[in-house]
Amino acid sequence: MSDLRITRPLTPQPALRGCTRLVSRAIRLEALPEGHVIQVLGTPHAPLAMERLAPLSDGAPQAVRAAGPGQWFIVGDRAKTHAELGDILAALQPEAFGVDQSAGRVRIRASGPMVERMLAKGTAVDLALTRFPVGEATTTLVGHIAAHVTRIGDEAFEIMVLRGFAQSLWDDLARMSAEFLED
């Protein structure tokens, strides 16, 4: 891992500062803390097992998410120190490489009884609980923005997006949620 410690100075302010939580009985949209996001790049033909990656996460449910053949994200709400990141990246070797994306990707939580209907306005992925159970994750377009979607509960999803698109995606999600925020 590089000795450069650029993560914090690069991101002095949260990408979604000023995006206040939107809450109704039907829907709830909130920006999550910019903790850590580690992209795991393995070999597609010999993917790492979840059991190998889970101990490297902070232990929260769905902290490890699949992102295509041989690729994963390890995420959490708490920022990692340079040393902690170094340990995780070293532990992934030699089967996989880890990339610190903590400053590069932003997480948004969307939940509530109408969350599937809200997200269905933006993506073609079938988000029905039977087809997309808790723990399932995939990358898809939400509108015109590529985003990584994880189901973290029966009525709760996390949407992870490149930092530069976070504000745009938030605005889109807020608009998609508008009809459910009126009560």
Add this chain to the structure above:
Amino acid sequence: MASLVPCPHCGARPKEEFTIRGAALARPRADAEPAAWMDYVYLRDNPRGRYEEHWHHTAGCRRWLVVTRDTATHEIAASRDASLDTVGVKRTEGARS
């Protein structure tokens, strides 16, 4: 929402998530005649009916796929990873069609 393209890793996705590269052709040997490389790099048939194309699932799993598509009806008969078989094992060069 337009045509749905089946991805072996992600399921049916709208074509907007993909980038199309064009015909999936057998690559000539490195020392093949210049004419063979000219043909491979530049010359394309314009088939009517079913043929194989490379599609990249750009906004999804980011894998290259070989999609069997009918140019007249846009019906998609098959879709597979360009280098992995269905159980995720690396395809050997000789096994590629």
